[in-house]
Amino acid sequence: MAESGVDLVLSGGRIWCGREAGFAAALAVADGRVAAVGARDAIEPLAGARTRRLDLAGRLAIPAFNEAHMHLLPYGLGLSQVNLRAEEVRTLDEALRRVAAAARAAPKGAWVLGRGYDHFVLDIGRHPTAEELDRAAPDHPVVIRRTCGHMIVANSAAMRLAGVGHNTPDPEGGVIERRGGKLTGLFQERAMRLILDQVPAPDEVQMVEGIRAACADLAGRGFAAATDMNVGMTAGLAEIAAYERAKRDGQLGLRMWQVLAGNPEGIAQAAWEEGLRPMAGDAMLRWGAVKVFADGSAGGLTAAFFDPYLDSAGGGTGVLCFPTETMHHLLGLYHRQGWQLDIHAIGDAAIEQVLSGMEAADTPEHPVAGRRHRIEHCGFLTADQRRRMKARGILPVPQPVFMYEFGDLYVKNLGRARAEAAYPMRTWIEEGHEPSASSDAPVSTVDPFVNLYAMLTRRTNRGTVLGPDQTLTLEQALHAYTYAGAYSQFAETTRGTLAPGMLADIAVISADLFTLSPEEVLTARADLTLRGGAVIFDRHGELAAAAAQ
Template identity: 30%
Template sequence: MKAIWHGGFIYTMLEEGDLTEAVYVEDGVIKGTGSYERLKKKYGSPETEEISLNGAVMFPGFVDSHLHLIGHGEKQLQLDLSALTSKEAILQAAKEREQQLPEGDWLIGEGWNENQFETPDYLVKHDLDRLFPDRPVLLKRICRHAIAVNSAALQAAGISRNTPDPDGGVIVKDANGEPTGLLFDKAQDLILKAVPPVSQHYVDEALTAAIEDCWTKGLTGGHSEDLSYYGDVSVPMKAYEKAAASGKYPFRCHLLVHHEAVDRWEQLEKPSGPYVEFGAMKIFADGALGGRTALLKEPYQDDPSTNGVQVHDDETLGQLIRKAREKGMEVAVHAIGDLAFEKVLNAIEKHPPKNGRHDRLIHAQVLNDELIEKAARMPIALDLQPHFVASDFPWVIDRLGKDRMNTAFAWKTLMSKGILCAGGSDAPIEPVDPLLGIQSAVLRKSSHEQNGPSYYESECLTVYEAIKLYTEGSAGIIYKETSRGKIAEGYDADFTILSEDPFAIDPVKLHLLDIEKTVINGQIVYEK
């Protein structure tokens, strides 16, 4: 297919403010940019379509550098609790959902957040047991590092007062030693293993729902981690083969491979083509701030009895990174707390990636000056989730204490040190909409407050810097800096087309921009 795009504002992202009048695309690749008349003269033919932007604003395709694509689709299919602001509302929604379920099925919900309640108390089994005495219930906290379950689910998983905490996890128990129904990090696996396996059809449906939703948000691709959560690795692999690799649902899927899935993954035939590829080996170093399981150097300000959870001891972390190197892979490590981040940097120092390659550290929320300087000297890149600012403030200040906040969520500082940074959502934990991420990076305001302040304004990004995270950053972090993330000759014809110019409006209105079209490989996959 040949097409000349023109008649709007086309930001190349080659440098700030750089515009081109028109773009010529052939077979999914940009073959020329420049004046409309010149391109028309050079490439115009009966087969060349002319597509007017009608005054809309074109960017290189926005790519989410860290999400769980199938999990995002599940949120469309399952009970979504993320907007509910009380235990009562959650219980009512769960009871309504139960009416749609066959007898014996587990009731599974996603996204509760006690920080939205008037009194921020966790959900526990006593909340659930009175409404669900027999059916197992599993409700995932928004961070996916904690779950609340009822007694029937504990029983199905064989968890009792005598069950010890697994490595890297916590089974919360009351004063009498009884499990409360709240489980953190690796302890969740004890429950998840008891849940009946999902069907191939369910995973297929979740993935296609996710891709279709991402198109409507202007996303042309995503770096996803979901190969180890749906039974055998072949199940999600088949879903990606059927949906994306086949070209039926075009979307640039770059897949991380969880260390628990990597051996089995190696044995399988891999989907290929322009829409599915595989990247680094995923490891978790700690938990999350919401459940106080992110691993900190000093105890939590609002609970000095803990400084978080170390998912792997130092020796195991080193062994896992060495395993990746033996397989010719980089690592992508979830590290939220400063102590987790430090331990990961130390392990990478001992087992560095090959020359010219880099490892990915995901989240990097709580750091200090020394760690930032060390990271800038090392072969690493960072996956940032700007919308965490909107979700975690103001409660995170009480959790961490003001002293630690000066180098927390420090996106501007990290970018100013020359560290390669990419932008993502961590969907389904945060909304997948990249415009919300861009807006959060620019404004640094809480979504829990009407007309609230900007938090730590010195870390606010410009609109250009924020968009770069989702274009140049998301391309560079997977070594695609010469083929994606810019509008230039030889680059992939992936475009996000907005209704208005984000550089010309008040950033408070960024989330109100419409997605006019989403274009992948030269093909319009979504049109308003």
């Protein structure tokens, strides 16, 4: 390094190194790691003839974002499915038009898959029905998934292929909706498998392309690390092989924390029997955790609560996916095997079932302390549950963007008081928890700047402010989106901050976020993303130009 200098020097703008470290004026990268940070006149002598220089020109550099909870392969595959998300689709007619267009472009009898509709936003104020999908695509089986991912609507052709009729019983932990004894096409929670198991699984080539596309999309947003939270529920054990091939073929653009599907219909036990063990892999692809679903979603009325939903929303207390005995058995099994537990629980009753199961699994032979078990979402919990989580180092892994996208629906379903208290980011931080920020994409937008806006304002996309006492500073929000995500993946000693020796996972933002209003943060974007000092996204071709000089 003495002759040629460091590989890269960033200067000309502020570099946010982390919550504790604050700002630096310049940063040097060598051999994929941060070589030095500090004043510009201290860093510049490290440069040599071959050193590339990046002028931030007043922009902000930060540790690259870490997407601590998303479904990367489904997100990548979904990029080629019918887009029904609320940003573009707000009427039933538009949803059906898109389904019909996809059907016309597909061979007769081929499946048509759509993702992301929100019945709360649609002009009809309800879910589409099988009959409506039949009219749009009479010659194709159709499945569209609600934005939460916990319910689908299938048309008649899809239900026939699945052998589902009006007398088909509800499976354990699932609901098949009927009105007047007639199927509506709506399937909730574990009942979705009746239909989804009939959809042809993608082959390895398609999955590798989905992985590549998703990684490229996230790199373009400033991410260098992400998760796949339910590996195996799209194509079984073949998903493990697809990820390994993507890595081998250079198509894995992000550092991945992999979470195996642990429900009985998942692959966790089969993967164990084939020899996959906790923490197998490397810094690019790490198999670290198992996921089990305890309940559904608050927007879909399937998150499990002690107190019922409002009568105007239909009442009821939601759906527990498993009896407590079954849940505790699964948690104990995977805990003893050595996996991190990444367990989906949104409502307080589901959180209680999961938390008590983790406590029951805590034995002298297999202590919970240090395992960093996670409760995913963890949206509506009590003070006592927070205390018990803190006592055992159990991490909340929330999605603040849910307040932006679904907050008004929480008010409608649960009332103002419960909506105000949901996803208590500031309380968690003040109590000493380490909440990460994530999106659950494709459930919500993966755009990190929308998530930052949600943490800064607690404002919904309709302008409602819910729980203003839970707003964060920008520094706290960035910490949750960088260091805390790495911490939840046992990676905080190598990434999540920009200190000497850390991996050079860096995002350059289009403006200095610390000088912007929250509304201006919404319009920011990533201009450059580095993973280990290598360029994985360069909006303006800046480093390519620097290399050519």
